[in-house]
Amino acid sequence: ATLLDSLQDAANLYPKPEGLKYSYGTAGFRTLANLLPPVMFRVGLLAILRSKRLAGATIGVMVTASHNPEQDNGVKLVDPSGEMLEPLWELHATTLANCPSTASLLSTFMTLVSHLRVDLDQPANIVYARDTRPSSPGLVEALEAAFRAFSDGAKVVDLGITTTPILHYVVKATNDKSGESGIPTQEGYMKRMAKAFKTLIGNRGPLAPLHVDCANGVGAFALEEFSKHIGDLLPFRPINTDVKTRGALNFQCGADFVKTKQALPPSVAQSGVLSKPDTRGCSFDGDADRLVYYYLRDGKTFRLLDGDKIAGLVAMYIKDLVGRARMHENNEPLKIGVVQTAYANGSSTKYLKSRNIPVRCVPTGVKHLHHAAQLFDIGVYFEANGHGTVLFSPSCLTTLREFQPDSPESANAIKQLIALSELINQAVGDALSDMLLVEVVLAYRGWGAEEWDAGYEDLPNRLVKVEVHDRSQFVTIDAERKLQYPTGLQDHIDDAVNKFELGRSFVRPSGTEDCVRLYAEAKSTADVESLTTMVTDLLT
Ligand code: 16G
Numbered sequence: 084a085t086l087l088d089s090l091q092d093a094a095n096l097y098p099k100p101e102g103l104k105y106s107y108g109t110a111g112f113r114t115l116a117n118l119l120p121p122v123m124f125r126v127g128l129l130a131i132l133r134s135k136r137l138a139g140a141t142i143g144v145m146v147t148a149s150h151n152p153e154q155d156n157g158v159k160l161v162d163p164s165g166e167m168l169e170p171l172w173e174l175h176a177t178t179l180a181n182c183p184s185t186a187s188l189l190s191t192f193m194t195l196v197s198h199l200r201v202d203l204d205q206p207a208n209i210v211y212a213r214d215t216r217p218s219s220p221g222l223v224e225a226l227e228a229a230f231r232a233f234s235d236g237a238k239v240v241d242l243g244i245t246t247t248p249i250l251h252y253v254v255k256a257t258n259d260k261s262g263e264s265g266i267p268t269q270e271g272y273m274k275r276m277a278k279a280f281k282t283l284i285g286n287r288g289p290l291a292p293l294h295v296d297c298a299n300g301v302g303a304f305a306l307e308e309f310s311k312h313i314g315d316l317l318p319f320r321p322i323n324t325d326v327k328t329r330g331a332l333n334f335q336c337g338a339d340f341v342k343t344k345q346a347l348p349p350s351v352a353q354s355g356v357l358s359k360p361d362t363r364g365c366s367f368d369g370d371a372d373r374l375v376y377y378y379l380r381d382g383k384t385f386r387l388l389d390g391d392k393i394a395g396l397v398a399m400y401i402k403d404l405v406g407r408a409r410m411h412e413n414n415e416p417l418k419i420g421v422v423q424t425a426y427a428n429g430s431s432t433k434y435l436k437s438r439n440i441p442v443r444c445v446p447t448g449v450k451h452l453h454h455a456a457q458l459f460d461i462g463v464y465f466e467a468n469g470h471g472t473v474l475f476s477p478s479c480l481t482t483l484r485e486f487q488p489d490s491p492e493s494a495n496a497i498k499q500l501i502a503l504s505e506l507i508n509q510a511v512g513d514a515l516s517d518m519l520l521v522e523v524v525l526a527y528r529g530w531g532a533e534e535w536d537a538g539y540e541d542l543p544n545r546l547v548k549v550e551v552h553d554r555s556q557f558v559t560i561d562a563e564r565k566l567q568y569p570t571g572l573q574d575h576i577d578d579a580v581n582k583f584e585l586g587r588s589f590v591r592p593s594g595t596e597d598c599v600r601l602y603a604e605a606k607s608t609a610d611v612e613s614l615t616t617m618v619t620d621l622l623t
């Protein structure tokens with residue numbers, strides 16, 4: 084049979100339900116799992132086209148809906164560098180997903196082949212993985228049906244159940260033939276991180292036990308696997324590791340719960356483990372690419388250490404190491420910068436700027452932060468919600484490797500910077516790797532969570548969802564900090580904001596839900612409440 088014949092037979096098994104409109108958003112396709120099989124099939128086709136277009140470079144496919152409820156699922160593609168799919172191709176994904184019939188799917192497929200100049204005789208290489216959702220195996224089958232339709236055999240590797248960042252890492256490492264990105268397996272990743280972690284902790288270990296909320300998701304496996312590689316250097320106390328019980332994933336736990344509710348997961352609160360002095364805990368999300376920390380001040384008051392706090396901690400640490408490396412005497416000084424979104428707490432931005440760290444603001448979504456961070460020699464990026472990582476530019480890595488230190492202190496700092504670049508996932512933020520990074524900095528400073536927290540005090544803030552008639556009417560500019568449309572609305576928001584000391588507020592359409600989001604911050608809690616009400620009233 085020809086390719087079109089086998090595609091047709093396979094596609095007939097995955098008809099698109101009528102009346103649904105799918106869209107490849109900030110986090111790929113994401114919706115109720117039972118609506119996704121046709122999408123999976125079509126994503127499989129696009130993954131193959133993308134790989135063939137890039138002469139057989141390995142493309143990643145991740146099946147997950149991250150922090151969303153268990154009944155949701157989703158899928159996203161990973162480009163050969165380990166980054167998110169190129170935006171132009173997101174549109175092709177949406178086009179394929181919405182073809183109403185097999186006939187239109189096949190003709191659209193062939194149109195893409197010719198418009199994108201895909202040579203179908205090229206090889207295709209795909210790596211895919213899924214999270215712990217009960218719907219994931221069925222969705223993976225739909226994906227595999229697409230792969231099988233190519234009789235010349237797309238070469239596929241199934242990583243099974245693993246985290247989003249591990250999949251990104253494997254894609255990047257598979258394509259990096261220099262070997263510098265590491266061995267392209269989960270084990271290769273764990274060993275590389277463990278080695279770097281040991282170098283960075285040096286003789287400061289063993290560290291005090293760390294409580295880790297795994298959101299009842301795949302992070303539990305990654306954590307368990309990693310702990311085998313470091314012995315008792317950092318003893319983990321895992322919580323919410325139940326990946327079997329239906330409905331447990333992300334339910335009343337995980338990074339999104341903690342950040343949104345600004346509270347401990349009830350399971351952690353009830354266990355009482357954080358009430359002892361000098362304890363700290365952290366939460367992953369359902370696919371382990373988000374991380375937040377917390378502790379109880381005086382054993383009682385919940386204190387959140389979110390992505391902003393992590394960025395501040397890490398940027399100051401790297402600045403310290405770069406200073407101690409004393410590289411500036413023969414080289415251009417390394418440029419360290421931090422990338423945030425409009426959601427970053429105003430106090431965090433001020434904290435960094437007052438310490439001479441350049442800060443850039445970009446629109447929401449990992450890919451925007453990632454690209455902006457690549458413009459620095461060492462770019463630290465974190466969303467307040469806990470997505471983030473640190474990128475070392477290729478030239479920075481070369482400079483570090485070739486640098487001839489003139490003192491033991493400098494040599495040691497260089498060694499630590501190189502280890503850091505191996506500890507930190509260079510493809511995408513990883514809760515596991517970010518957690519180790521935080522632990523390294525705390526150990527280096529001799530700090531507990533409380534000392535870390537003391538760096539600055541968050542301004543009181545509120546984030547609310549507002550249902551509007553048509554969110555596409557809301558168009559933002561200035562990295563989402565201002566509205567261009569609806570005309571005139573921004574002036575009214577500005578008037579409201581100006582009534583409050585340290586007031587700030589912005590409105591943006593959500594990229595993942597049918598609503599707009601309103602963020603407000605101000606000097607006091609009462610002011611934030613008033614400002615939120617005033618801006619909400621402007622929207623409804
Ligand atoms: C997606 C983004 C996340 C962002 C969130 C905002 C990725 C991998 N994920 O989950 O970074 O914070 O969307 O959602 O880019 P919103 O547009 O609904 O506010």
Ligand code: ZN
Pocket residue numbers: 149150368369370371372373
């Ligand atoms: Zn996630």
